Amino acid sequence: xxxxxxxxxxxxxxxxxxxxxxxxxxxxxxxxxxxxxxxxxxxxxxxxxxxxxxxxxxxxxxxxxxxxxxxxxxxxxxxxxxxxxxxxxxxxxxxxxxxxxxxxxxxxxxxxxxxxxxxxxxxxxxxxxxxxxxxxxxxxxxxxxxxxxxxxxxxxxxxxxxxxxxxxxxxxxxxxxxxxxxxxxxxxxxxxxxxxxxxxxxxxxxxxxxxxxxxxxxxxxxxxxxxxxxxxxxxxxxxxxxxxxxxxxxxxxxxxxxxxxxxxxxxxxxxxxxxxxxxxxxxxxxxxxxxxxxxxxxxxxxxxxxxxxxxxxxxxxxxxxxxxxxxxxxxxxxxxxxxxxxxxxxxxxxxxxxxxxxxxxxxxxxxxxxxxxxxxxxxxxxxxxxxxxxxxxxxxxxxxxxxxx
Amino acid sequence: xxxxxxxxxxxxxxxxxxxxxxxxxxxxxxxxxxxxxxxxxxxxxxxxxxxxxxxxxxxxxxxxxxxxxxxxxxxxxxxxxxxxxxxxxxxxxxxxxxxxxxxxxxxxxxxxxxxxxxxxxxxxxxxxxxxxxxxxxxxxxxxxxxxxxxxxxxxxxxxxxxxxxxxxxxxxxxxxxxxxxxxxxxxxxxxxxxxxxxxxxxxxxxxxxxxxxxxxxxxxxxxxxxxxxxxxxxxxxxxxxxxxxxxxxxxxxxxxxxxxxxxxxxxxxxxxxxxxxxxxxxxxxxxxxxxxxxxxxxxxxxxxxxxxxxxxxxxxxxxxxxxxxxxxxx
Numbered sequence: 215x216x217x218x219x220x221x222x223x224x225x226x227x228x229x230x231x232x233x234x235x236x237x238x239x240x241x242x243x244x245x246x247x248x249x250x251x252x253x254x255x256x257x258x259x260x261x262x263x264x265x266x267x268x269x270x271x272x273x274x275x276x277x278x279x280x281x282x283x284x285x286x287x288x289x290x291x292x293x294x295x296x297x298x299x300x301x302x303x304x305x306x307x308x309x310x311x312x313x314x315x316x317x318x319x320x321x322x323x324x325x326x327x328x329x330x331x332x333x334x335x336x337x338x339x340x341x342x343x344x345x346x347x348x349x350x351x352x353x354x355x356x357x358x359x360x361x362x363x364x365x366x367x368x369x370x371x372x373x374x375x376x377x378x379x380x381x382x383x384x385x386x387x388x389x390x391x392x393x394x395x396x397x398x399x400x401x402x403x404x405x406x407x408x409x410x411x412x413x414x415x416x417x418x419x420x421x422x423x424x425x426x427x428x429x430x431x432x433x434x435x436x437x438x439x440x441x442x443x444x445x446x447x448x449x450x451x452x453x454x455x456x457x458x459x460x461x462x463x464x465x466x467x468x469x470x471x472x473x474x475x476x477x478x479x480x481x482x483x484x485x486x487x488x489x490x491x492x493x494x495x496x497x498x499x500x501x502x503x504x505x506x507x508x509x510x511x512x513x514x515x516x517x518x519x520x521x522x523x524x525x526x527x528x529x530x531x532x533x534x535x536x537x538x539x540x541x542x543x544x545x546x547x548x549x550x551x552x553x554x555x556x557x558x559x560x561x562x563x564x565x566x567x568x569x570x571x572x573x574x575x576x577x578x579x580x581x582x583x584x585x586x587x588x589x590x591x592x593x594x595x596x597x598x599x600x601x602x603x604x605x606x607x608x609x610x611x612x613x614x615x616x617x618x619x
Numbered sequence: 620x621x622x623x624x625x626x627x628x629x630x631x632x633x634x635x636x637x638x639x640x641x642x643x644x645x646x647x648x649x650x651x652x653x654x655x656x657x658x659x660x661x662x663x664x665x666x667x668x669x670x671x672x673x674x675x676x677x678x679x680x681x682x683x684x685x686x687x688x689x690x691x692x693x694x695x696x697x698x699x700x701x702x703x704x705x706x707x708x709x710x711x712x713x714x715x716x717x718x719x720x721x722x723x724x725x726x727x728x729x730x731x732x733x734x735x736x737x738x739x740x741x742x743x744x745x746x747x748x749x750x751x752x753x754x755x756x757x758x759x760x761x762x763x764x765x766x767x768x769x770x771x772x773x774x775x776x777x778x779x780x781x782x783x784x785x786x787x788x789x790x791x792x793x794x795x796x797x798x799x800x801x802x803x804x805x806x807x808x809x810x811x812x813x814x815x816x817x818x819x820x821x822x823x824x825x826x827x828x829x830x831x832x833x834x835x836x837x838x839x840x841x842x843x844x845x846x847x848x849x850x851x852x853x854x855x856x857x858x859x860x861x862x863x864x865x866x867x868x869x870x871x872x873x874x875x876x877x878x879x880x881x882x883x884x885x886x887x888x889x890x891x892x893x894x895x896x897x898x899x900x901x902x903x904x905x906x907x908x909x910x911x912x913x914x915x916x917x918x919x920x921x922x923x924x925x926x927x928x929x930x931x932x933x934x935x936x937x938x939x940x941x942x943x944x945x946x947x948x949x
Binding site: 274275276277307308309311312315322323324438439440441442443446489491492495554555556557558561563564565567571572575 | 665668670671693694695696733736737738739740761764765819842843887892894895896897898902903904906920925931
């Protein structure tokens with residue numbers, strides 16, 4: 215590769231995908247931001263951005279930084295992707311246009327209004343199941359009992375997939391998000407099951423499998439109207455199942471962990487339940503469930519005083535941008551409901567910005583509202599445990615004690 | 620790359636120039652009675668993304684708002700191009716554009732919105748009548764880019780009145796130019812041929828042409844033809860960036876939104892947080908329920924039916940119809 219060009223940027227030798235960094239990326243994020251607007255990662259010989267300014271600029275510049283060559287380390291121009299590429303995540307205009315347009319309409323705030331009442335009721339029901347009506351102090355694992363349980367209760371139904379096999383959703387998502395990184399032990403450990411998980415997921419995308427009225431059936435209706443091609447429909451349904459579960463689970467875990475460790479903020483939410491939406495986005499900023507994505511330069515591009523050569527991958531540290539003191543102020547590391555988290559890049563930005571963001575926000579608002587009603591205080595009862603993933607920042611276990619109101 | 624404003628302390632992001640004002644960078648004659656206008660962001664930043672079939676609301680200095688299809692190159696994020704036909708009966712709008720608008724002027728911008736999107740297909744037939752060529756130009760560029768099989772039938776009064784013939788010339792015999800004073804009315808049945816499942820028909824032009832097309836496609840599958848009627852809509856008195864009042868229903872407070880700020884900024888400055896993200900009217904995060912008053916919608920999200928309902932707005936870009944006070948569920 216053209217080392218002289220890349221080499222002019224400050225070089226960092228740490229592998230951002232090693233277990234130590236995945237377990238706690240914050241120190242490396244600081245180092246990357248401090249090193250400069252553009253950093254050379256010697257492990258992969260690529261350029262990376264960790265400051266808000268460059269990450270934001272790269273995210274919105276779909277003309278200069280394409281997605282169709284893959285949003286992971288694998289360059290689809292020269293290497294074979296492990297699954298048929300996504301029509302949304304791994305596509306550029308013009309091919310990206312119609313799938314995005316169709317899905318954006320189906321998942322728009324207006325379209326989701328019909329789900330709101332039901333999801334709020336579902337959240338209350340789950341919270342009542344978890345906390346019962348006996349003891350005033352209940353110990354739970356927030357991951358299995360709340361943050362995995364709630365999305366799995368409402369989202370697959372909303373898509374319209376059958377009950378059977380839903381246990382495959384989280385492992386499929388986990389492996390998919392691992393594959394955006396290098397082929398390290400996390401990818402290797404997932405590979406034996408990957409074929410079966412992909413096959414199962416793909417089977418759920420067929421028209422005859424999907425319940426009427428759900429997001430999946432609406433995607434097929436769009437094909438009937440000619441808004442997308444018939445053979446695009448299953449892959450668009452697949453996007454819902456790929457990106458719609460794990461990410462939301464980790465976002466919800468992030469916000470509950472934040473509240474358990476910031477009791478003053480929980481008190482604030484209980485006083486102002488309408489702050490639930492802001493709270494979730496502040497947690498998405500603070501924790502950045504999706505930590506990184508790659509793009510590929512479509513031409514030589516000047517950014518941050520360096521040139522990214524045509525065809526080269528760049529790595530965007532979304533999590534680092536979301537804690538950049540230059541943008542968020544000296545207290546960027548603090549989880550603070552008083553902050554306006556608008557403009558964070560936890561959902562991305564530009565034409566590829568998370569198409570399901572309104573779904574995630576509605577799930578979070580429903581769950582937080584139900585919890586705020588019943589729970590006076592949350593506190594950790596033991597060390598939380600990280601789940602390592604090449605792309606996602608997630609918790610495997612969050613042991614919490616809930617003091618009921 | 621888009622330039623990015625200096626970072627600031629925690630608070631609203633300001634890295635993208637407001638999308639609500641554009642500078643007229645170039646005015647060029649395209650045909651008899653047709654000028655092409657290139658618009659750029661006054662701060663040199665990116666303009667909001669768009670796709671073929673999209674139009675913008677152009678708020679002219681005389682206060683009229685007109686809709687024009689974008690007919691430039693979306694791979695250039697820093698410029699929009701529209702083409703404006705002088706309407707014989709026009710008072711404001713197109714007459715203003717032709718007679719008074721100058722390079723360097725600032726105009727208000729709404730959208731882009733797309734009610735005429737290009738759907739994927741292996742084969743396209745495009746039919747343009749006169750200035751109706753404008754939304755089809757980027758469609759044609761795109762069909763060509765993806766290697767679709769396509770043909771354009773382009774009619775007009777006379778060759779001199781037909782814009783962009785030079786640009787279309789490079790496509791050779793995929794483009795059939797049919798000026799009425801040379802070849803008479805368009806022969807749509809001959810152009811369309813036998814109905815085919817794999818073909819999408821896109822047409823834009825005056826009402827008689829689209830009526831003729833509807834007749835000519837009666838035997839085609841119902842999803843085959845997609846049309847946009849070219850009508851010179853003028854909404855006078857609307858849209859300029861005047862100040863207006865917003866009442867926040869939950870607290871009963873009324874705040875004033877100044878000419879040079881967005882409703883979102885004014886509401887935030889009053890201490891009420893409305894979560895937002897793109898601040899360009901595209902992502903939908905700041906959707907706010909409207910209880911009273913008519914919003915002047917500038918977003919890229921709501922379609923005409925949604926706008927008719929009038930029950931929500933995106934305060935990052937949208938404003939109030941002059942004279943109306945908005946009551947928002949905040």
